[in-house]
Amino acid sequence: MFISSQFDGGNIECLDSSDPANILLTIRADNQSDFYQWFYFRAANVRDLDCRYLITNAAGAAYTGGWEGYQAVASYDREFWFRVETSYDGEKLLIEHNSSEDQVYFAYFAPYSMERHADLLAFAQTSERCQAETLGVTLDGQSMDCLRFGEIESGRKVIWMVARQHPGETMAEWWMEGLVNRLVDHSDPVVNAILDKAVIYLVPNMNPDGSRRGHLRTNAAGSNLNREWDNPSEEKSPEVLCVLEKIKQTGLDFGLDVHGDEALPYNFIAGTEGITGWNHERQQQLELYKMTLANINPDFQVENGYPPNS
Ligand SMILES: [Zn+2]
Known part of the structure; x- marks a missing residue:
């Protein structure tokens, strides 16, 4: 059998795959960082084999609480991802699986590749109400892309939504894909009403x-971008620097920074108290927004989330 991860978003090191009952793997840490937990690999020549995949360094992962009751995702066609049970003994994470195909992919969450990201941008820009703008370049030379929906007119609210500062939280970009699909839909009355009153900027990744x-x-430089907004730099965080520059040009009335949580299966809003200039009035606006959203959207709730200043 063969284990590989040399593809877009891949992450695993194979120590030993000679025995299907004892396949020894480790997750690679982020470059210039100690963080790791995201994995994404392919096992080949495994049809009808009882395989035991052991992630041997699971105990050193960023959030070991995420391994409790955890189900990995797997796919044969890389479109449909199904869940597979795992067990965690406090040291190693075990995935047991018997593949019905020759090759099977495993990942921490459903992957969202940079190829799919490129497809999303290409799809969005063909909408007459969408403009695609490149704001800058990453340390690896990739583009920082922004999508604008709606016309810039004075009096319109300016909405910014960014996602996937933490790349392992792939659900954040799946969220963006769902949003883009709604925003391009001219028959969506909610979207039409919003775009009459607002202009929306998205950074899907x-x-x-x-x-x-x-x-x-x-x-690429080991920077946690979520901690760079106070003082971004070309050397450590050009991604944040170029987006913040654009936000300063456009202004911002409403912003969402979309993340995913390892353990909490809820949609919630958290972390606003860390924003510069946060005050009682803004807190009241937020409470009204959260209660209104919870009342009209069964996917949103206010009971579960993070405590303030966590
Ligand atoms: Zn995050």
């Missing part, structure tokens, strides 16, 4: 380098 490298949390 804040961390292309980490995404392509198969990182969990950081960019």
